[in-house]
Amino acid sequence: MNYKxxxxxxxxxxxxxxxxxxxxxxxxxxxxxxxxDIDIIRHSTVYRARNPTGYNVYERxxxxxxxxxxxxxxxxxxxxxxxxxxxEVYFEVEKNIGEYEKIKLDNLxxxxxDLFENEWIFRIEDExxxxxxxxx
Numbered sequence: 837m838n839y840k841x842x843x844x845x846x847x848x849x850x851x852x853x854x855x856x857x858x859x860x861x862x863x864x865x866x867x868x869x870x871x872x873d874i875d876i877i878r879h880s881t882v883y884r885a886r887n888p889t890g891y892n893v894y895e896r897x898x899x900x901x902x903x904x905x906x907x908x909x910x911x912x913x914x915x916x917x918x919x920x921x922x923x924e925v926y927f928e929v930e931k932n933i934g935e936y937e938k939i940k941l942d943n944l945x946x947x948x949x950d951l952f953e954n955e956w957i958f959r960i961e962d963e964x965x966x967x968x969x970x971x972x
Contacts, residue, residue, distance in 0.1 A: 847876040854927035868908030902956040
């Protein structure tokens with residue numbers, strides 16, 4: 837093997853004050869309030885092809901997990917996803933004691949949506965957005 841990969845969580849953000857929206861047919865519709873957990877992941881690959889000590893290639897991305905409020909989650913079925921064009925999430929994070937900032941995330945890439953477990957997992961690869969999340 838000439839390479840080795842590793843994923844490292846470098847920052848975690850939690851918010852119990854979130855709202856998930858679906859973009860469909862040119863409209864934005866609120867699906868539910870949700871809990872938002874974000875992990876900033878540094879994916880590294882060490883290649884040993886030309887240099888005996890190797891060299892590293894780093895990529896960062898954000899992994900976002902939503903858990904919807906149970907009452908709203910029960911009402912969602914597969915029909916919701918037939919016309920889905922995208923998703924947006926708004927959530928609040930505490931910057932200082934008693935001071936909150938509202939954050940909007942879009943350009944979410946679906947990784948998995950498990951309606952039975954009420955776990956929605958998305959990914960953000962946009963470097964500007966990841967940098968913004970790192971500063972929170």
